[in-house]
Amino acid sequence: MNISVVGTGYVGLVTGVSLAEIGHHVICIDINESKIEKMKQGISPIYEPGLDEMMSRNIEAGRLTFTSNHKEGFCHADVIYIAVGTPEKADGSANLEFVEQAARDIANHITKDIIVVTKSTVPAGTNDRILEIIEKNQIHNVKFDVVANPEFLREGSALKDSFNADRIVIGANSGYAASIIEKINEPFGVPIYHTDIRSAELIKYASNAFLATKISFINEIAAICERVGANVEDVSKGMGMDQRIGESFLNAGIGYGGSCFPKDTKALIQIAGNVAYDFELLKGVVNVNQKQRTLLIDKLNERFDTLADKRIAVLGLAFKPNTDDMREAASIIVTERLIEQGATVITYDPVAMESAKDRLHSDILYAASIQKALTDADAALILTEWDEIRNVNPIVFQSMKSPIVFDGRNCFSVETMKESGVEYWSVGR
Ligand SMILES: NC(=O)C1=CN([C@@H]2O[C@H](COP(=O)(O)OP(=O)(O)OC[C@H]3O[C@@H](n4cnc5c(N)ncnc54)[C@H](O)[C@@H]3O)[C@@H](O)[C@H]2O)C=CC1
Numbered sequence: 001m002n003i004s005v006v007g008t009g010y011v012g013l014v015t016g017v018s019l020a021e022i023g024h025h026v027i028c029i030d031i032n033e034s035k036i037e038k039m040k041q042g043i044s045p046i047y048e049p050g051l052d053e054m055m056s057r058n059i060e061a062g063r064l065t066f067t068s069n070h071k072e073g074f075c076h077a078d079v080i081y082i083a084v085g086t087p088e089k090a091d092g093s094a095n096l097e098f099v100e101q102a103a104r105d106i107a108n109h110i111t112k113d114i115i116v117v118t119k120s121t122v123p124a125g126t127n128d129r130i131l132e133i134i135e136k137n138q139i140h141n142v143k144f145d146v147v148a149n150p151e152f153l154r155e156g157s158a159l160k161d162s163f164n165a166d167r168i169v170i171g172a173n174s175g176y177a178a179s180i181i182e183k184i185n186e187p188f189g190v191p192i193y194h195t196d197i198r199s200a201e202l203i204k205y206a207s208n209a210f211l212a213t214k215i216s217f218i219n220e221i222a223a224i225c226e227r228v229g230a231n232v233e234d235v236s237k238g239m240g241m242d243q244r245i246g247e248s249f250l251n252a253g254i255g256y257g258g259s260c261f262p263k264d265t266k267a268l269i270q271i272a273g274n275v276a277y278d279f280e281l282l283k284g285v286v287n288v289n290q291k292q293r294t295l296l297i298d299k300l301n302e303r304f305d306t307l308a309d310k311r312i313a314v315l316g317l318a319f320k321p322n323t324d325d326m327r328e329a330a331s332i333i334v335t336e337r338l339i340e341q342g343a344t345v346i347t348y349d350p351v352a353m354e355s356a357k358d359r360l361h362s363d364i365l366y367a368a369s370i371q372k373a374l375t376d377a378d379a380a381l382i383l384t385e386w387d388e389i390r391n392v393n394p395i396v397f398q399s400m401k402s403p404i405v406f407d408g409r410n411c412f413s414v415e416t417m418k419e420s421g422v423e424y425w426s427v428g429r
């Protein structure tokens, strides 16, 4: 099958590469020319384990190409995937301008019958809007179908997730289009769930909102644990053993970040609001997460009279491990607060320091290693649970002015830190 993928962010690139890997001919299109030039050389613009190798293999096999020219990108396509961004607008709703532009680009260039597949996360009704835009703007009189095929991959394990997904959701109002998209996806060997377009659109938001709800729920339980002398890790383990609850997404910490949970929860509140429904539960989830982001700052302020003369080491900048993605990372607000309070901030992250430089305050210092960040620091904050940070020998904290650690990801056992002479503050323990 000849497939074109519009947009080469996380989702577009991983979709394109994995469809090529299972044998399709894929051309990825992006308006960002410098990105396209990099990808043509087999260099992924994002840090994602295994992606460079899979990209290069498929480029060499002639199954994967890149272009910034929509006409060239669409000329052989049987199916076009839309994977452009749907960022947050000021009011929290999803900004659909890139999706709508992609639909116009398709309308301007298609010359034969086509199926348009929407991978981007879009509010219910958007695929109908895509259909309307293409119908209104198409130059050649061809037939086309629209299919909603939301993406559930996680950054940092995107390829693993694509090849071992729990399900592929195909939302279509035409049996023919649904069967073609099912056939394309068959080699993944993943269960396929068929539904109508609007239900598929909502499955994506509901899934992200539910996972975010689990996180805010356990974070509130963690706050109670701290006050009643319980251990949130034991509580979540004991809860998760009940298969109806499940053990995943019950890790307490400094809340969820990243490119999707924050924007998708707010977008779903707006989607509900647009049909006169007040999604009270989800508003609570968002508010709890907002507070959780600065939990370590609150703990620091309780421990120290002032941060004005303090040197604070921040370990981990990315919103989660195994990615250099800084979108909605807790480190942004945490370092901002530290700088506001006059602290000297020295940071370390195994891969995200380059991407962090564009997002963080210019006064922030970057260290070449955990050891260098900790040297002479008054306190250390752990914001991302990279293996390199988790696996550090706690003896390393002895190089600090005073070994005081505030761990937003519960990387260490309380006992180990005690035995190592570290003053250790974690979440819910
Ligand atoms: N990042 C993630 O892990 C996941 C994202 N999603 C959803 O997938 C969608 C894409 O997200 P990301 O990959 O993070 O997006 P992104 O914002 O990182 O990348 C989008 C890309 O599309 C390109 N683009 C924009 N308009 C274009 C056009 N008309 N023609 C060609 N290229 C165009 C941009 O230059 C950019 O490179 C969003 O709706 C997101 O919610 C879903 C699951 C996971």
Ligand SMILES: O=C(O)[C@H]1O[C@H](OP(=O)(O)OP(=O)(O)OC[C@H]2O[C@@H](n3ccc(=O)[nH]c3=O)[C@H](O)[C@@H]2O)[C@H](O)[C@@H](O)[C@@H]1O
Pocket (backbone or CB within 6 Å): 121, 151, 152, 153, 154, 155, 156, 208, 211, 215, 248, 249, 250, 251, 252, 253, 254, 255, 256, 257, 258, 259, 260, 261, 319, 320
């Ligand atoms: O729509 C999306 O973009 C994607 O959003 C998330 O994936 P991702 O944002 O890559 O990362 P997650 O592993 O879900 O983590 C999100 C945030 O929640 C936090 N988290 C996660 C799990 C947990 O138990 N506790 C917790 O605080 C992480 O630290 C991170 O900041 C979903 O897991 C994917 O299924 C979805 O496709």
